[in-house]
Each structure stands twice: as structure tokens, then as C-alpha cells.
Amino acid sequence: MIDRTILKTVASIGFVAALLAGCSSSPSEDDMAAATDVYGRGESARVDAADDRAALRGESGDDPLAAGLDTVFYFDFDKSELRVDVRAALDEHAVYLRNKSGLVRLEGHGDERGTREYNLALAERRARAIANYLSIQGVPNSQIETISYGEEKPAALGHNEAAWSKNRRVELIYLD
Amino acid sequence: MRALWLVLLIGLAWSPVGSAQLTIEITEGQDDPTAIAVVPFEWRGRGALAENIPEIVAGDLQRVGQFSPIDKEDMLGFPSQSSGVFFRDWRAIGAEYVLVGKISQASASDPYVVQYELMDVYRQQRILNKRLRGTGAQLRDIAHQISDDVYEQLTGIRGAFSTRILFVSSQSLGKGKFKYQLKLADSDGARPRTLLDSAEPIMSPTWSPTGREIAYVSFESSRPAIYRHEVATGRREKLTDFPGINGAPAWSPNGRYMAMVLSKDGSPDIYVMDLGTRALTKVAGHYAIDTEPAWMPDGKTLLFTSDRGGRPQVYKANVMGGKVERLTFYGSYNARARYLPERNALVLVHRADDSRSFQIAIQSLETGTMQILSRTELDESPTVAPNGAMLMYATQYKNRGILAAVSVDGSVRFRLPSSSSDVRDPAWSPYLN
Numbered sequence A: 001m002i003d004r005t006i007l008k009t010v011a012s013i014g015f016v017a018a019l020l021a022g023c024s025s026s027p028s029e030d031d032m033a034a035a036t037d038v039y040g041r042g043e044s045a046r047v048d049a050a051d052d053r054a055a056l057r058g059e060s061g062d063d064p065l066a067a068g069l070d071t072v073f074y075f076d077f078d079k080s081e082l083r084v085d086v087r088a089a090l091d092e093h094a095v096y097l098r099n100k101s102g103l104v105r106l107e108g109h110g111d112e113r114g115t116r117e118y119n120l121a122l123a124e125r126r127a128r129a130i131a132n133y134l135s136i137q138g139v140p141n142s143q144i145e146t147i148s149y150g151e152e153k154p155a156a157l158g159h160n161e162a163a164w165s166k167n168r169r170v171e172l173i174y175l176d
Numbered sequence B: 001m002r003a004l005w006l007v008l009l010i011g012l013a014w015s016p017v018g019s020a021q022l023t024i025e026i027t028e029g030q031d032d033p034t035a036i037a038v039v040p041f042e043w044r045g046r047g048a049l050a051e052n053i054p055e056i057v058a059g060d061l062q063r064v065g066q067f068s069p070i071d072k073e074d075m076l077g078f079p080s081q082s083s084g085v086f087f088r089d090w091r092a093i094g095a096e097y098v099l100v101g102k103i104s105q106a107s108a109s110d111p112y113v114v115q116y117e118l119m120d121v122y123r124q125q126r127i128l129n130k131r132l133r134g135t136g137a138q139l140r141d142i143a144h145q146i147s148d149d150v151y152e153q154l155t156g157i158r159g160a161f162s163t164r165i166l167f168v169s170s171q172s173l174g175k176g177k178f179k180y181q182l183k184l185a186d187s188d189g190a191r192p193r194t195l196l197d198s199a200e201p202i203m204s205p206t207w208s209p210t211g212r213e214i215a216y217v218s219f220e221s222s223r224p225a226i227y228r229h230e231v232a233t234g235r236r237e238k239l240t241d242f243p244g245i246n247g248a249p250a251w252s253p254n255g256r257y258m259a260m261v262l263s264k265d266g267s268p269d270i271y272v273m274d275l276g277t278r279a280l281t282k283v284a285g286h287y288a289i290d291t292e293p294a295w296m297p298d299g300k301t302l303l304f305t306s307d308r309g310g311r312p313q314v315y316k317a318n319v320m321g322g323k324v325e326r327l328t329f330y331g332s333y334n335a336r337a338r339y340l341p342e343r344n345a346l347v348l349v350h351r352a353d354d355s356r357s358f359q360i361a362i363q364s365l366e367t368g369t370m371q372i373l374s375r376t377e378l379d380e381s382p383t384v385a386p387n388g389a390m391l392m393y394a395t396q397y398k399n400r401g402i403l404a405a406v407s408v409d410g411s412v413r414f415r416l417p418s419s420s421s422d423v424r425d426p427a428w429s430p431y432l433n
Helices: A002-022 A029-057 A084-099 A116-136 A161-167 B002-014 B053-063 B087-092 B136-155
Strands: A072-074 A104-109 A144-150 A169-174 B025-028 B034-038 B067-069 B097-104 B112-120 B125-134 B164-174 B177-186 B193-198 B202-207 B213-218 B225-230 B236-240 B246-251 B257-262 B269-274 B280-284 B290-295 B301-306 B313-318 B333-340 B345-351 B359-364 B370-372 B380-384 B390-397 B400-407 B413-416 B422-428
Touching (some): A116 A144, B034 B136, B053 B097, B053 B136, B112 B136, B164 B202, B202 B422, B213 B246, B225 B246, B257 B290, B269 B290, B269 B301, B280 B301, B290 B333, B301 B333, B333 B380, B345 B380
Antiparallel strands (some): A104 A169, B164 B422, B177 B193, B202 B213, B213 B225, B257 B269, B290 B301, B301 B313, B380 B390, B390 B400, B400 B413
């Protein structure tokens, strides 16, 4: 029984990963159309995923901040795809948010290269990629708020790759 | 000499910290500039004047590169009117033009009267003779007006010295907190004043076509919103605060519409708002990023940046709808275009295929050729002077955000570093006089 649930969960995560891989930051027009199609089917698939996660973890999620979970998620240059290594932490946040009715704010940021308004749009795409992931994990959209700051609020002030990689991020903030 | 040094040191010690005062450093000029002697103006009134008019005029002319003002020390005399100008003396020191003038005031409560004359040394004739008047606070404006007159007389192009610039300054206060300010200064960086002070970001300042109003994006309510703001009164009005991005406001040439970016429908799209009715029309809506709208002079066409083709490139669309046309093909990144009517060209932020640098470039719309104007790596936000001769942009210098300028032909450059903060997002005003 448990084995079957885990299998289903793994399948769901794989599906989500495939879905997110389709939403690259700078896709060609054809890629984007395909991603949109997949997204349409993703809406119905997410219920299964949510049920599986709840079954797997029980009803209550632990307080994610007390548990020391990551709340800052980093991105590659000019990309808005989630890195594979951020999914475990996001899954924990999703469990918590499904069980509590708390609000979460996703703040998208970018590095300073390129134009400010384009970076604002790119950082919004990052925040929305995380929001979509949480949504697919069963968190109601009404609990998620996104905002983009672009390159206007850098976490690191330098002008080199070390600083830029810290600035390409989405910060997850509980509003309770 | 020692006394002068002391004065300079005191001046430095007392210069206000945190005022974002911009100072000018000329980094490159033309090879064969026109030599002009700007002679100290006569002033017989009481006390020193608040502004040194000939010094401001000489600075203005030097900054645009076509002129090389002659040092005071090299002048054989300081005439204050044309009758005192002996052409042979000025030819001897290489002056091609001589500007002389005098300042008077009938009584302490009267306006200042500035009388000036411009002489052509080779043709041995007077080519300008004007009288301007104003209060003590307007002496700097009078100086820029003289610069405008001289520039137009000698180049045939209207001067843009009396214009202003808007820009954003930011200072890190530590712990992820910043102080953001929207600033207004003369085109030479002098007389900066703060129009808006906020703990949240301020972006994308822009001018109305008359220069009486500005618009910008402010996050002061913890979400981005577009505001319009009357410069003289400080009166402001929030135009939009939809969920998502409210960005990149741009007034139409007739002042009745504002182009903007809203992502309320999921991805950033280009809209035009009728400022009379507040009605919104979507001009470019695509699931890709569409941003950075700029009007063409016809008031019907918008330039914008989109990554609908995979990478950010510049497109144009008619505000009434219809076909969207891609305009840039050379380089992996072309964004935030502005139209340059004097050249029928786009000024934009460009990254070449084989380069890591984001630079300011001009792309001809006739030949498609791309000319790279800036030489640093993180250049952005180009804004063109209303006479099309110079453009200003934001860049990095000594680890700090600064404003820099370059002539449209690439021959002249200067920097306006700020004394205390990172500055960026310059917007050059239209003609204000």
C-alpha cells in the first residue's frame, strides 16, 4: 500500500519536473505552446499529487521556519526554471500551507545585468514558477501572493558572478 | 595660492554627505574643438554673485566636446563689451570666438541684467548681442540660456543646456534595507533636489511631453504602482496598481495617452491608457515578456522589448493593433529602445553574440548597422537629449552606479559620478524653455 503511494508520488513529481522543464525562461515559440498545453493537463493532475502527499505525510505539516527549511530559492542566469535541489524544501512548504490557511508571499529578484524593466519581468517569471509549483502541490492560489522586485533589492551588492548568483532568487515569506 | 587650497579643502570637508551631488568628469573630447574665450563678466555691484556665469557657460560648452574654452590665465585682457575686443589679441592666443558680458543691478531689489555679446574673431564681427534678466536664483538658468544661444549660433543645432534630468539614487542601509530617492537636477548635475523619498524601490522615471509632469513606478505601498506627479507642485496621482507588474510608463507625444506594462493577465503585456478616461487598450499581448514601450514621434507606433522569439529583441506595433514587426536581429540581447529622429535610428541596450557586456548602441533603421557607443560592461537606460546630440545612460564606475554621457557620434564622453550613492535610471527632459 505504502509502496504504491510512494510510486504514485514519484510519478507525480516526475510529471511536475517535466512540466517545469517545459517552462524555460527563453523558450522558442513552439516550446512555449507545448508548455501551455501541458499546463492545461497539469491542473487536473495536481489533485492526485496533493492527495498523495497528504497521505504520505499525515495531516499536519511542521512549522517550516522552525524546521529550518530553506526560504530562498536560487536560479541560473537568465533562467526561471526551478533547480532540482529546491523541490524538497518547496514540498515541505506546500504541505504546511495546505494544512494551515496561512498566506505566503513570493518575492522575485534578479541580477543587475541587462535592463531594469526586463529584469523585473524575468524576476516575476521566477516568482510565478515557484507559485505554480506550490499550486501544483495543492496549495490554493488564494494563499499565494507574488511580487517582482527585479534588480532593485539586491541581496549581495557586488558586481560579479558571486553576487549575481545570490541575487537571482525568490524569497518565500510567511505573512501570518 | 595657499589660501585657495584652504578654501578648496573647507569646501570638500563641508560638502554634504548623502545629497547625491553629481560632479562632472570629462573623459574624452573631440580632436579639433573650436576654441572659444569666455571672458569673465563685469560685475560692479556689491558682494560676490551667487553664480559664476562665464564659468558655467564654459563648462557647458566644454562638456559637449565641440568646444575648448580658453584658460583665463591665457587671456590678454578682460573686456566686457564688443568695443573692448581687439581681434588681433584674441587671434594671437588662438581664440576663434570671444564671449564677453556684464552683469548689473539697478538696486538690491531689482532683477539682475546680464548683457552679453559673441564675437567671431576671424570675420571680426559681432554675431550675438543679447540682454537677459532674472533673480539671483535664476543666474544659473541665465548661464544655461547663454550656452544654448551660443551653441545654436555656432552649430546650427538648438542647445539643450537648460534641460533637466530625472534619476533614481539608492543607498544601502544594511540588512537588506535601502533608501531610494527620485532626484531632479540640471542637465549638468547641479542643483539636485529630491522629489520622492522611499524605503521601497522607485523605477522608470519619465517626462510628459511638456516637461510639467513626470511619471514613475513606486513600490511605496509595498506593491508596484504607476504615479503621475506635477513637478512644480508635487501633486501626485496613482494611475494603476493592478496585481503584478505596473511598469515602464511612457507618455504619448500629444500627452493624452500613457503606454505601460501590466502583468495582470499573467505575463507582462503592453497597454495604452487614455489619461482622460483611464480606459486601457492592450497593444501587445503575448505569453512571452513584452516590456519597455517607447513611442515613435507619429504617436501611433510603439517600440517595445519582447522575448517572444526566444531572446529579448526590439519590436514595433501599431497602437490600433495589427502586425508586430521585429526590428533588431544583430546580437543576443537588444532591449529598451528609444527612437532617435535625427538619425532615423534606435538607441538601445545591446549585447553582441560573443560578448558578456551590455552596452549602449545605435542601430540605423535604414541600413540596420549597429554602432556601439559605450565602452563599459553594465550599461543601461539610455536617454537622449531633446536636440539629439548627446545621450545619457547608467553604468558602473569604481563599484558604484553612475550616470555617463556620450555624444551620438561617439566622439565625446563624460561621467557624472555621485558623491554618496548609487545613481541610475536617468531621464532627460524635453525642452523646458
